[in-house]
Amino acid sequence: MPVIETINLTKDYAVGFWRKRPRRVLDDLNLAVESGEVFGLLGPNGAGKSTTLKLILRLIFPTRGTISIFGADWSDASLRARIGFLPENPSFYDNLTAEEFLKYAGSLFGLAPGERRRRAAQLLEQVGLAEVADIPVRRYSKGMVQRLGIAQALVNDPDLVILDEPMSGLDPLGRREVRDLILELKAARKTVVFSTHILPDAETLCDRVAILHRGRLQGLGELSRILAMGIASTEIVLENVAGGVLNALATAGIAAVRTGDRVRLSVQDEAEVGKVLEIAVREKIKLVSMTPVRMTLEDYFLEKVEKGQPVRERFDRQELSRGN
Numbered sequence: 001m002p003v004i005e006t007i008n009l010t011k012d013y014a015v016g017f018w019r020k021r022p023r024r025v026l027d028d029l030n031l032a033v034e035s036g037e038v039f040g041l042l043g044p045n046g047a048g049k050s051t052t053l054k055l056i057l058r059l060i061f062p063t064r065g066t067i068s069i070f071g072a073d074w075s076d077a078s079l080r081a082r083i084g085f086l087p088e089n090p091s092f093y094d095n096l097t098a099e100e101f102l103k104y105a106g107s108l109f110g111l112a113p114g115e116r117r118r119r120a121a122q123l124l125e126q127v128g129l130a131e132v133a134d135i136p137v138r139r140y141s142k143g144m145v146q147r148l149g150i151a152q153a154l155v156n157d158p159d160l161v162i163l164d165e166p167m168s169g170l171d172p173l174g175r176r177e178v179r180d181l182i183l184e185l186k187a188a189r190k191t192v193v194f195s196t197h198i199l200p201d202a203e204t205l206c207d208r209v210a211i212l213h214r215g216r217l218q219g220l221g222e223l224s225r226i227l228a229m230g231i232a233s234t235e236i237v238l239e240n241v242a243g244g245v246l247n248a249l250a251t252a253g254i255a256a257v258r259t260g261d262r263v264r265l266s267v268q269d270e271a272e273v274g275k276v277l278e279i280a281v282r283e284k285i286k287l288v289s290m291t292p293v294r295m296t297l298e299d300y301f302l303e304k305v306e307k308g309q310p311v312r313e314r315f316d317r318q319e320l321s322r323g324n
Helices: 049-056 077-082 098-108 113-126 142-153 172-187 199-205 243-251 270-282 297-307 314-323
Strands: 004-015 021-033 038-042 064-069 083-086 160-164 191-196 208-213 216-222 231-239 255-259 262-267 286-294
Touching (some): 021 049, 021 216, 038 199, 049 064, 049 191, 083 142, 142 160, 191 199, 231 270, 243 255, 262 270
Parallel strands (some): 160 191
């Protein structure tokens, strides 16, 4: 049973001054987030990522479509006790210290005083704020506020953690700590859903990703399957190549770049790889390396966003049918 399931989820906002008209920001979104996975929502600014998360959390309401969480209707208020949430731009009571704020957050979930103290100390250590736990939040940098936001999202030990742009405002060390924290949550069999436009983070952390653009789902699937969709090209490096061989390769449409004694070939057609190797053996040319160049998440993301195609790959159709 999916932890989160959306079916034909759509959201319109009324825009304009005198004569308001609907503007669609999310269009027929079908997703199924499985238990224990790290799921990434990717897309440029304005793609509909934050809208999707707010709909799931019932902070806003859909124009049409359905949402279920843990197999129950999203309107069930008791589900909120099992969810932790970090908004995109968190803002907390700036006169409180981090420790005081986390204790307050724990009280909202009904934690006993002793448990609130223990949980606050544990989380402050976990997000790297233990040394500044007694300093008012108003003196925190943006990155420190972000870490505090992550801590409050975990104060109730949730089964589902939803993070909206969790890496925002963090330095490289902070980003690594947050990545480690997400991996710890996964190891603890928590379900993590986060939005980001920082593709290396998604590539490092996510089991599956959904790519949104202009409110529409442009791609959905397991990262391993997306990145194994095919070989974009094969890079072959040869050494001590005669000019006649280069001419033959150029005639065959194979691009070659010479660097010193070595020649680097970019072979787009896999069928041509065998021909190049055959020439190398026949001419007794030294083969230095042969490297398949596969599609990266960035390649896939840019292809979907730049073209804006609502076309589903084969694995997309399989995932969507499962979500329906």
